[in-house]
Amino acid sequence: MSSGFAHQVRAVLQIRAKERRLYGQKAGRINTHQLHRVPLQVQGFSERVFTKKLENDVLDAAVTLLIDHSGSMGGSKYVHAATAAVMLNDVIANTLHIPTEILGFTSQGYETEMSVYRNFSDKLLNKDVLTARFDASGSRMASNLDGEAILWAFDRLIKRPEKRKVLIVFSDGQPAGYVRHPDNDIAWYTKNIINAIETSSPVTIVGIGILHEDVQNYYRNNQVINSLDDLEPALLSTIKNQLK
Numbered sequence: 001m002s003s004g005f006a007h008q009v010r011a012v013l014q015i016r017a018k019e020r021r022l023y024g025q026k027a028g029r030i031n032t033h034q035l036h037r038v039p040l041q042v043q044g045f046s047e048r049v050f051t052k053k054l055e056n057d058v059l060d061a062a063v064t065l066l067i068d069h070s071g072s073m074g075g076s077k078y079v080h081a082a083t084a085a086v087m088l089n090d091v092i093a094n095t096l097h098i099p100t101e102i103l104g105f106t107s108q109g110y111e112t113e114m115s116v117y118r119n120f121s122d123k124l125l126n127k128d129v130l131t132a133r134f135d136a137s138g139s140r141m142a143s144n145l146d147g148e149a150i151l152w153a154f155d156r157l158i159k160r161p162e163k164r165k166v167l168i169v170f171s172d173g174q175p176a177g178y179v180r181h182p183d184n185d186i187a188w189y190t191k192n193i194i195n196a197i198e199t200s201s202p203v204t205i206v207g208i209g210i211l212h213e214d215v216q217n218y219y220r221n222n223q224v225i226n227s228l229d230d231l232e233p234a235l236l237s238t239i240k241n242q243l244k
Contacts, residue, residue: 005232009091009239013059061164061243062099062120063092066153068146068171068210069106069115069137077210080225081170082134084208084235085117086127088168092239094124099162102130104137105149112148113140120160146175146218147190150197150205157203165203166242173207173214194218204242208234 065088067081085102093100104115117133118125150169157165175186197205198220207219215222221241223234 005087005236006091006095008236010095012236012240013096013243059096059098059243060162061166062157062160062162063088063101064153064157064165064167065089065100065102066149066167066169067102067104068149068169069104069140070172070174072172072174073210074138077172077212078134078138080210080228080231082131083228084170084225084231085134086130087231087235089118089125089130090127093118093122097123099160101153101156103149103153104134105145105152106137106140107145107148112145112152114149114152120156145186146171147186147193150190150193154197154201154203154205158201164243167197167203167205168208168238169205169215169219170208170210171215172212173209173216173218174212191218206238206242208238 092098099120101120102118106113175190206221207215209215209224213224225234
């Protein structure tokens with residue numbers, strides 16, 4: 001992770017988290033610098049001597065990273081996804097202390113296997129420990145029931161008390177496996193779940209495609225990473241757009 005990326009993320013979120021006020025209000029806290037207006041008998045002018053604090057909930061957020069561990073995600077795709085998780089873990093969770101959960105998923109038949117690399121309750125998670133956990137999962141990559149995994153991650157995230165909830169899914173955009181649906185239509189099943197979250201829940205869901213553009217067919221909010229050089233800009237754009 002470059003120091004430049006970490007600095008940019010901290011700068012963006014810390015600036016947005018600063019207290020802001022609206023001036024020239026008819027009610028609120030008295031702005032002492034505008035008391036000279038009071039004696040002036042001008043309609044509306046002498047009344048606007050108050051300030052109002054703007055509520056800022058930028059850092060009142062919880063973030064879940066959900067990473068596809070399917071066989072097609074092997075090799076460089078898996079490296080890209082793990083690198084992204086390490087970067088966001090260090091900046092979002094360890095530095096800014098935004099509650100963050102990092103999950104992985106694969107499946108055998110109808111059963112989805114979930115891995116928890118970081119819990120919301122973890123205060124700090126060393127990057128070497130996180131990397132070792134990803135290494136251990138690299139030997140269990142099979143099919144991927146994206147819809148089931150997204151629902152599982154969503155159910156954990158929706159229970160959080162924070163006002164903002166963001167679910168970021170790293171995938172090559174190709175769900176595979178067997179779902180309990182009459183036509184075994186895994187594409188329809190996955191799209192239906194994502195659409196329900198996008199339209200009927202307070203959770204913001206973002207799909208990040210790893211060396212594949214198919215996420216554009218599933219997620220309204222999406223980014224595509226075609227090389228490691230694309231990783232930092234894509235993550236920074238996601239943070240800027242979803243935590244504001």
